[in-house]
Amino acid sequence: MDVDLALVGFGGAAALTLIELARAGVPGLRVATVDPAGLPEDGRADHGRRRTWAFWTGATDDLDPVLDAQWPAVDLHGPSGVQRLDLGPGRYAMVRSEPVFAQALAAADRLGSVNIRAAAGTLADDGSAVEIRDESGTTVCRARWVLDSRPARPVKPGHTFWLQHFRGWWVRSADPIFDPASAVLMDFRTPQPDRGVSFGYVLPTGATTALIEYTEFSPARLGGDAYDTALTAYTRLWNLKNLTIDEVEDGAIPMTDGVFERRPSARVVRIGTAGGATRPSTGYTFSAMRRQARQIAELVKNGHDPVPDAAYPRRHLWMDAVALHAWDSGLVAAPDFFERLFRRNPADRVLRFLDGRTTPAEELALMASTPLVPMTRAAARVTF
Template identity: 60%
Template sequence: MHATSAVDVDLALVGGGGAASLVLAALDRHGVSGLRVAVVDPVHKRGQDRTWAFWGLPGDDLDPLLSASWSQVDVVTPAGRRVLTLNPLRYAMLRSAPVYDRAADAERRLDAVRISAPAGELHDDGQRVTVRDPDGRDLVRAGWVLDSRPRRPKRPGRTSWLQHFRGWWLAADRPTFDPQRAVLMDFRTPQPQRGVSFGYVLPVDDRFALVEYTEFGPELLDDAGYDAALRGYADLLGLDLSVLRVREVEDGVIPMTDGPFESRPSPRVVRLGTAGGATRPSTGFTFSAMLRQADQVAGALAAGRPPVPAPAYPGRHLWMDAVALRALDRGHVGGVEFFERLFDRNPPERVLRFLDGVTSPVEDLAVMRSSPLLPMTGAVLGDATGRLRARLRR
């Protein structure tokens, strides 16, 4: 449905990408009824435009949508290959098309209003929020707004990196990939001067897989740089690109920063996704936190509470991430060494749960002990000094 004038609703979703799609599906799953909902986005997301990889317990609501999942993954360094058994967790791959399809079904069942226009300013008077277009015309008046549009941090971070990547969906005419195991991180790629790089492989079956090159660092590559890195990684894997077909290409840039994101800029506006702090600063991982946010929002609305999710990550994790980013950025510790020790000195389940932000303080202490202590201590002191200077300036 398209709105031609301002409409009154209980809940407006501004932005219709992954975060909003998960919210719509969660509202439907929680049986929320009688709620007037609007989705404001000039583009109605459909088809395959991104891939999410995440870990969790099998048997959840996403299982029917998965392209593949694995109970074992490889972490590869120049020193060798480590096979991680993830039980009871599994590593899973979810493509966007089934997520968007499920959200569209939920949108119809919720009888949501779809407003195919870009959103501009949000005016919150404490009772209602008016969503305006970029020219100042009123689009929606809502009791609550969930805004998932990309935003910069509230203030610049002391360390600001990017997770940036390019992946090729490669198809073969004969068995080429091992569908039983994914490659989580392969650090045999040439390492950048600042930052860390790795490749990974997510096989759907023995003839079709996503092969991706990723960097964590302050600078992007150009197109030729990503393609050259992917060709080099394919050579490391022993893949003959002359007999493989590139069916699709995926690119992405995700912020990795200790700059704070303002998750609730006004009383009745809540930000979700990266804008709401769902991106883990030390890795750029986002999907699991977005999923938690959607479930918490829907659960709150089903219980008649405000749709305000909990912080995506505990404060202690954000502090640890700030320290790790500073240590990596200043060269106090090498990226390959950091991740190698993390996986070498902790059970796989602990590492993955830590990266998801759901470990206990006792587990966090064990993770800290597994890191290079002396360089990290220097980073801690530098981080504390930076925080004090920033506070004094403010």
Template identity: 70%
Template sequence: MDVDLALIGYGGATSLLLSALDRRGVGGLRIATVDPDVTHGHHRTWAFWTGPRDDLDPILDAAWPRVDLYGPGGARRLDLGPMRYAMVQSGPIFQRAGEAAARLGVRGISASAAALDDDGTEVTVRDGDGAAIVRAKWALDSRPAAPERPGRTFWLQHFRGWWVRAEADVFDPGSAILMDFRTPQPARGVSFGYVLPTGPRSALIEYTEFSPARLDDAGYETALRSYLKLLRLPDLVVEKVEDGAIPMTDAPFAQRPSPRVVRLGTAGGATRPSTGYTFSAMRRQAEQIAGAVLAGSDPVPAPAYPRRHMWMDAVALRAWDRGLVAAPAFFERLFTRNPPERVLRFLDGLTSPAEEVALMASTPLLPMTWAAAGDLFARLRG
């Protein structure tokens, strides 16, 4: 089969791209998806920052104009206006993508892509036996991939969340707990809790760590039960469980490993190293590719984040990993010494250099300077 676009892997990045192509009215393209799992894998939830209106509004689980932060200095409520913190589950995203794929005439191929042979003019997607599955002008690959080289720091954002329901009104749907650092802190890393209400009696409650390694099941179970006790919530019914791990590293990912292969999602640099946030960058990649296709250009998105942001993230990771700065105090200062809207745009990679100078000035300057010097020395030595 010959196609214009072969979409390798059918997860969040591909789903957002199909919806963007459909919404832009891209027609006449021959598109195929290649993935052995037609169910899109396990259930997941994405959280992201957005403005007062969003095309995902009809399928959002919730959006909050205010968030609560529990740091070393106590509890603080932050008004995010005009932005919102929003949450969407993967099911509606995949459903919209399936409807878009039907309108676009996408051919779904249930197979594992073992090799992408790029000769500079087309890409041949091959299975594990070397047989050709599909030939494409471009392959857009959203499967997990290793970085080009090891990073100087490698952590994980790893988490487990419980979707819970209460018998009485115990949650405030107008506000979410964004970071609650009252959780016991690991010896190396940082932990915090989330509470994301979807109604007065329902919420996603999550325990998250930034650290080098995941916990076992008993560790997550203990951490979540301890956090519920801290929140002083009544008995709750756990309706669903979800977990995951996202890389937090200054290791570079090759967005374009060969002339006609483009990587999307985490493998394409969409994950913010200092926070693990990925969804907004995946959306930008999808919109940029759809716009390029509509204009007759190569389907190659811009880098997910400016290079200066990647450097700042590398310095922050180094500072936390070497114990130069405590992450709870770092995030508390960042949010409380800057307008929240500026911080959110920075986390999405959208701030100006002048705004970033103000953000850096609000962090602990001496230890961050030591971290920057150490990062520079490591780069020169490397």
């Protein structure tokens, strides 16, 4: 089977790319998806792909019809107290993966995409096309271009390799105990690990429903019942009682200044986390995946190679490397770092920085608001 574009691995990055390709309406584009589980049926993110994505957005968004919740303000509980951040005219928004996958299925249908149920093994690139071979070595598809969203390790290790690892409870209460107009973005009142940082989230979807999450930035995941123990303690901190847990969501996202190979061969392009979409200092990924998807669709529509720009400027990645090293080495406590960042800068500036959209002048102001002496020491270590 010969196609123009093959999406290897079917997660959020591939789903968003299908949606944007269908929206671009490229005549005659031949597309295939290659994944051992295939495309999910009826729009449900089965086979371990169920996710919740939170992201910063403006006054309007293409995903508005399917958002689970949105908040014009968020609270940050730092070492010196609570700070409410007014996000206007922007918003913090949350969407579950089911409607996104449903849109991707509809997009695949409009594109006439071929659904190949196979675990991709070798991607044999001869410079003019790529043979996608399964684990037995059998060719399942031949594509002019491959967009590969499967997990990949850095080709060059960085100074720091942490994980953002978490567990979330989707809860409901018989009483209206949540404020749907505001979310708790970071609550650092959780017990802090010896190496790393922890915090809680409270993301209300209504007066009686919310996603409550315990998150750590640290070198390794927790074992046993540690996540549930931490979540139980966190709900007690808020005096939340008589909660019914409807669903549990787990995850781990790499946080590293290691170098990922975004283009391992001439016609293979990595997207999603493997393609550098995850912000090293925060773990945010969704907005960058959307930017990659939109740019790929625009490039294909205009007859160009589907190779998106780097998700973040190099200077941002350097700043992330400095921050990670400062936290990991104990030079700076992450709760203090984030609190100072939000207290000494307009919320809009911080959010645009987290999204990779600030100017060098704004970044100088952001850097000046952090603890200068220890951050300068961390910068020197990372640089030299």
